[in-house]
Amino acid sequence: MSTQTVPLTIKDLNTENPRWCAGCGDFGIIMGLKRFIVERQLLPAMTVNVSGIGCSGRAPNYFNTYGVHSIHGRPITVALGLALSRPDLNLFVHAGDGDALSIGGNHLIHGINKNFKCVFLMYDNEMYALTKNQTSPTTRKDHATNTQPQGTFLNPLNPITVALGLGASFVASTADWIPDHLTTTMKTAFDHPGFAFVHISQRCPHFDPNNFDHKTSSWFSFLKHPNGIEPDRRLADKTEVIDHDPSDMMTGFKYAAAERRYFGLFYQNKSKPRYDEILHNLVKNAPKKDRSKILDSFSV
Numbered sequence: 001m002s003t004q005t006v007p008l009t010i011k012d013l014n015t016e017n018p019r020w021c022a023g024c025g026d027f028g029i030i031m032g033l034k035r036f037i038v039e040r041q042l043l044p045a046m047t048v049n050v051s052g053i054g055c056s057g058r059a060p061n062y063f064n065t066y067g068v069h070s071i072h073g074r075p076i077t078v079a080l081g082l083a084l085s086r087p088d089l090n091l092f093v094h095a096g097d098g099d100a101l102s103i104g105g106n107h108l109i110h111g112i113n114k115n116f117k118c119v120f121l122m123y124d125n126e127m128y129a130l131t132k133n134q135t136s137p138t139t140r141k142d143h144a145t146n147t148q149p150q151g152t153f154l155n156p157l158n159p160i161t162v163a164l165g166l167g168a169s170f171v172a173s174t175a176d177w178i179p180d181h182l183t184t185t186m187k188t189a190f191d192h193p194g195f196a197f198v199h200i201s202q203r204c205p206h207f208d209p210n211n212f213d214h215k216t217s218s219w220f221s222f223l224k225h226p227n228g229i230e231p232d233r234r235l236a237d238k239t240e241v242i243d244h245d246p247s248d249m250m251t252g253f254k255y256a257a258a259e260r261r262y263f264g265l266f267y268q269n270k271s272k273p274r275y276d277e278i279l280h281n282l283v284k285n286a287p288k289k290d291r292s293k294i295l296d297s298f299s300v
Contacts, residue, residue, distance in 0.1 A: 008041050010034050013064045025176030025202035026055055029123060030062055032182040033092065036190070037065075039183070047090040050079045052099035055130050056123040059094040073104030076111035076120070083116040083276045090190075091118040098128060101137040101157050112166045114275035115194040119186065122159055122197070125204040126211060133207040143208075160256035160266060163197040164249065169272040170196040171252065172229060172265045176203060177214040181222075181232035181263060188229050188265060194274055201261070223255065223264025231264070 013034045020026050037047065049060040053072035060067025066089075070078045079093045100108050100122045111120065127145060128134035134147045138159060142151040163171045170192040174185040182200070189196035203212050213219060221240040222231035228246050244251060244264065252266035 008038050008044070010038055013037060013044065015062055015064050018062045019058065020055060021204075021206040023203065023205035024055070025125065025200075025204070026059070026123065028176035028179060028182065029056075029121065029200055029202065030059055032176075032179055033121070033186060034063070035179075035183045036186045037063075040187075040190070042090050046088065047092070048082055049092045049094060050075045050082070051094040052096070052104060053130075054096035054098055054123075054128070055125075056094045056096040056099070056121075057130075073099050073102070074107060075099060076104065076107040079118050080111065080114065080116055080276070083118060084279060087117070087276060087280060093118050093120045094123065095120065096123050096128075097126065097136045097138045097159070101159060101162065105137075108162075109166055112163065112168045112195055112197065115169050115272050116274060116276040117194060119189045119196045120198060121186075122199050123202045124159060124199060125202045125208065126156065127204060127208055129204045129207050140211075158256065159199045161253060163199070164253055164256060164267055167272075168197045168267070169194040169269045170265075171199075171256075171267045172197070173199040173201070173261075173263050174229075175201040175212070175214075175220075175263060177212070178232045178235065178263070180234070181229070185229050185265075192268065193270055194272055201263075220261040220263060223262055223266065225265070227268070228265040 044065040047065040049063050049065055049067040051057045051059050051069055052075040057069055060069050068078050075093050075095055079091055082091055124138055126138045128136045133145050135145045135152050137157045139152050139156055141155050144151050160171060160173055172185050174182045185198055189198050201212055217235045217239040221242050223244040224231055224241050225245050231241050246265040246268040249267050255262045256266055
């Protein structure tokens with residue numbers, strides 16, 4: 001196993017300069033994850049970042065860890081393969097609203113159901129920005145895009161209610177412009193023994209500068225509980241803070257479906273079975289056989 005002889009720093013994790021538009025929320029997301037990796041001193045040689053396609057797909061390029069920039073909509077399948085073959089790795093999955101809810105929606109269903117150990121970071125700028133402002137599954141109704149210039153026709157999918165409805169064992173939400181809350185959410189997600197779904201509201205100042213008002217906090221609330229995620233200390237006294245027990249799924253649904261936005265831990269179930277753990281135990285406890293006789297049962 002690799003060892004770290006000197007303390008890991010953010011500088012150690014940096015590679016090339018990220019290639020995103022000025023002010024993009026992706027900068028804050030990867031910096032939040034780097035802060036967490038340094039705080040926990042996770043070994044880069046034991047850490048893997050997996051992504052699909054889209055603006056978020058670039059993320060693994062900007063970490064001095066192992067990484068896979070995989071196929072559109074399929075980062076979960078790649079991550080599951082890693083979880084099954086190398087359960088000792090620290091596994092982070094980066095996905096946009098397309099990778100998570102459009103072309104990758106079917107894989108999200110089974111990733112959540114299998115509940116394998118990983119932190120799933122959903123970057124949600126509520127549009128397809130890499131393809132220059134196209135409608136995505138989370139684009140708000142009546143918002144003009146290049147594919148629907150008169151305004152989108154349908155109400156958007158709600159990623160949090162989708163994850164809760166699919167039976168996710170961990171569902172949290174945060175935002176790229178709230179760095180302390182973002183990093184604390186990643187800590188809580190990493191410590192969860194299963195598939196940790198983290199929804200991140202992410203700014204796109206180039207194509208949709210008015211979507212998220214990151215300069216005020218009156219339009220969102222924090223969820224708080226001893227078993228949850230602490231509100232951001234800089235903003236807690238400037239907005240509403242709600243006590244919410246993350247074991248209460250139905251109340252979590254209520255907050256997730258509300259018109260007002262909530263950041264925090266909606267639901268957690270640490271006892272949900274894990275597909276990867278079940279398979280590993282089957283292999284570990286399988287009876288040993290003589291390899292020279294392994295094909296005997298096929299003899300005619």
